[in-house]
Amino acid sequence: MGQVTAPQGTAPMTGVNVDKLDFMTTTLDAAIGWSRKFSIFQYPFITACCGMEYMATACSHYDVDRFGAGFPRFSPRQADVLFVVGTISHKMAPVLKEVYDQMCDPKWVVAFGVCTCTGGFYDNYATVQGIDTIIPVDIYIPGCPPRPENVLDGLMKLQDKIQKQGLRAEHD
Amino acid sequence: MTNAAASILEQLAAKFPSETSELKAERGQQWGYVAKGAVKKVLTYLKNDCDFNILMDLTCVDYLHWEEKAERFEVVYNIYSMSRNERIILRAKVAEDDAVVESAASIWPGANWFEREVWDMFGVRFTGHPNLKRLIMYEEFQGHALRKDYPYSKRQPLIGPKN
Numbered sequence: 001m002g003q004v005t006a007p008q009g010t011a012p013m014t015g016v017n018v019d020k021l022d023f024m025t026t027t028l029d030a031a032i033g034w035s036r037k038f039s040i041f042q043y044p045f046i047t048a049c050c051g052m053e054y055m056a057t058a059c060s061h062y063d064v065d066r067f068g069a070g071f072p073r074f075s076p077r078q079a080d081v082l083f084v085v086g087t088i089s090h091k092m093a094p095v096l097k098e099v100y101d102q103m104c105d106p107k108w109v110v111a112f113g114v115c116t117c118t119g120g121f122y123d124n125y126a127t128v129q130g131i132d133t134i135i136p137v138d139i140y141i142p143g144c145p146p147r148p149e150n151v152l153d154g155l156m157k158l159q160d161k162i163q164k165q166g167l168r169a170e171h172d
Numbered sequence: 173m174t175n176a177a178a179s180i181l182e183q184l185a186a187k188f189p190s191e192t193s194e195l196k197a198e199r200g201q202q203w204g205y206v207a208k209g210a211v212k213k214v215l216t217y218l219k220n221d222c223d224f225n226i227l228m229d230l231t232c233v234d235y236l237h238w239e240e241k242a243e244r245f246e247v248v249y250n251i252y253s254m255s256r257n258e259r260i261i262l263r264a265k266v267a268e269d270d271a272v273v274e275s276a277a278s279i280w281p282g283a284n285w286f287e288r289e290v291w292d293m294f295g296v297r298f299t300g301h302p303n304l305k306r307l308i309m310y311e312e313f314q315g316h317a318l319r320k321d322y323p324y325s326k327r328q329p330l331i332g333p334k335n
Contacts, residue, residue, distance in 0.1 A: 090329050091310045097331055123325050125317045126309070133332040 029166035036080070036106070036169070037159040038068035043079035045099060048086025050113035053145035062148040067155050076102040081158070082135075087115040088128045100135045106169035108138040108158060112151070117142050180222060180253075180260055188214055192262075202260040206249075211264050212274040212300075215249065219279050224253040224260065230276065230286035232266075232294040236320040244268040245296055249276070266296055275301040293318035 026034075044054060058064050058072070065071075073079040076099045088096055100109065111131055114120040117140045119129035131137060138161060141154035162169065181195040181202055191210035196203050206214045218224040229250035235241035243265040252259045266273060275298035276283040287298040288307035295316035298304055306313065312330060315322050327334060 090327060091308075093332060094330050125322070125324060125326055125328070127327075128329070128332065129327075133329075 027166075029168075030163075033163040033166040033169075037162040039080070040067070040069040040155075040158070040162075041071055041073045041078060041080045042069055042083050043074070043076050043081070043099065043103065044072050044083045044085060045096060046083075046085040047088060047092060048113075048115065050085045050115070050145040053148065053151065054083065054085045054112060057148040057151045062152060064152070064155060067152070067159060069155060076100075077104060079103055080106070081108045081110060083110050083112055084116045084131050085112040087120070087122055088131055088134075089126045090128055091126070093128050093134050096131065097134050106165075108162065108169075109135055110154065110158060111137045111140045112154075113146060114142045114144045120144060180218075180224075180256070180258060183222060184214070184218075187217060202258070204260065204262050206262045206264050208264045208266055208273060211247075211249075212276065212279070214262070215251070215276050215279050218251055218260070222253065223255045224251045224258075226252040226254065227276065227280035227282050227286070228252045228259070230283055230290065232290045232296055232318075234294060234318065234320045241265075245271060245294060247273055247290065247296060271296045273298055275299060275304075277301050292316065295319065 044051075046054060056062060058070070063070070069081070076082070080103075082100055082103060084096065100107075109131075111117045115122060115127070116131045119127050121144075123129070128134065139154050139158045141151055143150050146154070179197070179202075181197060181204065184192050184204065185195055188206075188210065191207045191214055193205045193207075194203070195205075227249065229248070231248050231250075233246045233248060234244065235246065236244055245266040245268065247264045247266055249262045249264075250259065251262065264273060271294075273296060275287055277287060277298070278300065284302065285307055287301055288303070288305060290296050291298065291301075291304055292306040292308050293316055305311070309317060310330060313328050315326075
């Protein structure tokens with residue numbers, strides 16, 4: 001048996017013979033956060049060119065499955081994280097809100113690309129100036145489009161956030 | 173099909189002397205103006221008698237504040253003939269207070285969405301169109317976004333704050 005890493009927030013297991021280890025202690029909060037952050041079922045809400053970068057990140061070269069996020073669900077009812085990828089127009093906005101409302105708690109939202117963060121350079125009659133005017137956003141990943149490394153960085157920051165929220169995620 | 177060897181501009185000038193104007197071949201393109209009231213007649217002639225079988229594009233230009241333009245809008249028809257390998261660009265001058273043109277949707281079915289887009293973006297109506305609803309923006313949208321006097325960043329959100 002190899003190295004066992006304790007969930008974040010628990011005491012490090014020093015001086016423990018891991019071959020004989022048949023139990024470990026932690027807090028429910030830390031255990032829930034740890035399990036949730038490695039089972040991110042995403043709903044990819046893809047509207048524009050950032051989708052190509054999302055696909056590049058999701059595929060084997062960058063492989064979001066390393067972070068437990070390799071299983072997109074195309075029903076919002078089965079998804080944990082809403083990936084909003086690409087420009088959101090005012091015509092699309094009610095659809096995005098409805099998809100968000102259909103997701104079960106706990107749920108998180110990632111604004112992927114600068115259009116979803118702020119509207120980007122689309123300062124025009126048609127474009128929502130940041131999806132946080134419609135739905136709450138947990139992580140902003142700017143870039144036009146963001147590099148896969150940037151996306152993975154954002155994903156890891158989201159994991160940290162989920163870990164720290166623990167059981168509080170339902171109530172946030 | 174009438175004499176395909178004759179230039180389409182000559183054909184149009186001979187057939188519609190009063191309805192067409194400023195017909196010219198310039199920079200490898202064939203241009204011309206068609207009177208607004210004769211749009212359907214001239215386009216039907218081009219389709220049925222001259223074999224201009226493809227409506228490549230139908231769009232509109234807003235010439236607001238252009239001193240040399242008497243009418244505010246021009247509806248542009250970009251028409252192509254596969255058999256002749258020729259293209260002609262016809263324009264119809266449309267006044268702002270009478271922004272209504274005959275629909276070409278019965279001639280080329282492809283005109284259906286082009287005309288809906290022109291109505292949506294410029295507010296030019298097309299009579300005889302089967303379903304003249306907004307194509308791109310939502311029905312709640314007030315005004316026409318590509319008119320030069322529409323503020324470019326005036327947003328009309330369906331949900332969420334105005335920003």
